[in-house]
Amino acid sequence: MKPTLLRTLSFFKPYWGLLLISALCSAVVGGMDGAFAYLVEPVLKKIFAGKDTGIFLLVPVGIIALFLIRGITRFTYDTAIKLAGQKAIQDIRNTLYASTIRQDMAFYNRQATGELMSRMTNDISQMQEGIGQVVSGLFRDTISAVSLLGVIFYRNWELAIISFVVIPATAYPAQLIGKKIKNASGRSLNVMGGLTATLQETFSGVKVIKAFGLENQIISRFRATNLEYFHQIRRFIKYESLAMPVSETIISLGVAGVIYFGGSQVMSGRMTASEFFSFIAAMVMVFTPIKKLQGSYNVVQRSAGAAERVFNLMDERRAIVDRPGAVDIGRSSGRVEFRNVSFGYGAEPILQDISLIAESNRMIALVGPSGGGKSTLASLIPRFYDVSEGAILIDGRDIRDVTVASLVSQIALVDQETTLFNESIADNIRYGRPGAPLEEVVEAARAAFAHDFIEQLPDGYGTNIGDRGLRLSGGQRQRICIARALLKNAPVLILDEATSALDTESEQMVQKALDNLMVNRTTFVIAHRLSTILHADTIIVLEKGRIVERGSHEDLLKNSSLYSRLHALQFSDRTTGDDPSAES
Incomplete structure (x- = not known):
């Protein structure tokens, strides 16, 4: 934990x-606690033994003044420490988010979105509670305990030893219970991560749940996960509730011993009643900060499990990083070469011995059966993953020798999953080039055939499009994504089945926008509909991770087997009125 x-x-x-x-x-x-306990004896002696009425009348005023000063200082330290704690938590959250968002795609393949959200929220909230306890209690309770211990040793060291000897006896059970609290807290946070993942998954897929009538099944699954969380948190509640009674029971032994031996000294005349009451006041007061410190220890143990999960995520090493000496290549010509490239997820091979050259301003189409490796091949270009063997070159330079930032600046992506954010349309387009003036945003939207429908929206380019752009149609969302890619003006373009999810009318409009986007760019097109890549300079046919055929559309129809079969299947579907699509 340290x-x-x-x-x-x-x-x-x-x-x-x-x-x-x-x-x-x-x-x-903390010092006031010690001063208060120390003054009990002389004040009581003057009032009751010396019959000093002046002191007696000043006691209420003194108590009010003491607690007023105490209240002001307590407010000041409490506010200061909580502000510091909140700022520290803010920095932790920012650091965690930054380290997570910079992770490579392989990381996101391993991690559930809901689990990441849970660590960003639940785990850090747990840490925040622990930070507040350990730092705020560290100064106040420690100083208070030390000053009060000084008073009781000064008043009567024999009784002090009797009362003090039980304090170390509380350490072992506190440590044992604290360890169980930490473990139970960690397990409960793990289950909470699964619970958050279930929420994220079901809310984002609610349309499928509704369509298939899965509400009862999903509710049952959620209840089962929620019940598991209850079982874990129940252990935590049990251990946390046990800590204070155990501590107080042990402390009561010391209190009982002090009352017995101290009372005996008073009755025998070796100690005055005022001295005994002063000692008792200090002893009772000293156990309060000690119990608070033990309580803080339990809270820190609980937050330690959360902190470990947060720091484990923060320390996750990235696979895709800049090599020493990596260079910024400026703006490339767009020439891309795959040289004997192989790739696999772990031990599973996906691509094997891929070699191809895409000259500048040429269109390369990637087609083939599902699972052939088309999307994986395209994802290697911006280094979403690194090749297992071989190399990918841009303008003759290995992309691993180029800084990641300058590499991704060469590439624009339009995916079949239209990723938009809950911001204005203008801001969504500006993701292509942050800070671009509105005039250039509008120009990109015009080229993407998006300007007309944007102008008809309530606030035009300032219209907020809602979560994931759900206020827009599929074709409208895709054209905004194309406008974003146009604004970026990158020399290399990747189109990953950009029209596969659209109806015929939307596809025609989007295809016009894509034609504008592909001008003067090296374009890799992952084709779902073969009709969209008939004019590609080179068509690459992938099957089981290998290039099995390549050539123009006409050459492949004459000489290939797989491409011509896919083409025949698709266009025979068209003659029957079905939506033409090949497995891709």
């Missing part, structure tokens, strides 16, 4: 000023 705790506390370094203010005020509050 490295995790120290790492968590390291995020407080930029806010040492707030910590210093909090520490000073905590010292005042």
Whole structure:
């Protein structure tokens, strides 16, 4: 736990000023506890033994003044430490988000979206509670306990030893219970991650759930996961509830011993009643910060499990990074070469010995049966994954020798999954080139045949399009994505089945936009409909991860077997009125 705790506390370094203010005020509050306990004996002696009515009349005023000063300092340290804690948590969340969003695509293939969301929210909230407890309690309760212990040892060291000897006895059960709290908390957070994943999955797929009448089945699955979470959190509640009673039971032994031996000393005349009451006041008060420190320990243990999950995610190593000496290539001509490329997810081979050259401003179509490796091949160009063997070159340079930032600046992607964000249309198009002026955004939208429908929206380019752009039709969403790619103006373009999910009318409009987009660019087209790639410069036919045929449309129809079969299947479907599509 120590490295995790120290790492968590390291995020407080930029806010040492707030910590210093909090520490000073905590010292005042903690010191007041000791001063109050120390003054009990002389004040009681003057009032009851000396019959000093003046002191008696000043006691209420003194108590009010003492607690007023205590209240002001407590407010100051509490505010300062909570602000520092909130800033530290903000930095942790920002760091975690940045490290996660920079991960490569292989990472996202392994991680469920809901699990990532859970770590960003639930785990960090758990950490926040722990940070507040450990830092705010560290100064106040420690100083308070030390000052009060000084008073009780000063008043009567024999009774102090009796009361103090039980405090170490609470350490072992506290540590044992704290470890169980940490483990139970970690397990409950794991289940909560699954619960969040279920929520994300079902809400995003609610249309399928409705269409197939799966509500009851999904509800049952959610209830089962929720019940598992309850079983885990129940263990945590049990251990956390057990900690304080165990501690208080052990402490009661010391209190009982002090009352017995102290009372005996008073009755024998070796100790005055006022001294005994002063001692009792200090002893009772000292157990309060000690119990708070033990409670803080349990909270820290609970948050330690969350912190470990957060830091494990933060420390996840990226596979796609800049090599030492990687260069910025500026704007490339768009020439792309695959040289004996093989690739696989782990031990599973996906692509084998792929060699092809895409000259500048040429159109390369990738076709073939489903699972042939078309999308995987295209995803290697922007280094979503690194090749297992061979090399991919852009303008004759291995893309692994180019900085990732300059490589992705050469490439624009239009995917079959239209990814839009809950922002304005203009901002969604500007993702192609952040900061682009509105005039260039409009120009890109015109070229994508999107300007007319955008102008008809309530706020034009300022219209917020909702979550994932659901307020727009499929064809409209796709044209905004094309406008985004046009605005980026990259020399290499990847079209991954960009029209496969559209109706015929929308496809025609989108195809016109794509024709504008492909001008003067090296284009890789993953084709779902062969009619869209009839004029490709080269058609690559992939099957089981290998290039089995290549050539123009006319050459492949004459000389190939697989492509001509796919073509015959698709266009025979068209003659029967079905939607023409080949397996791809």
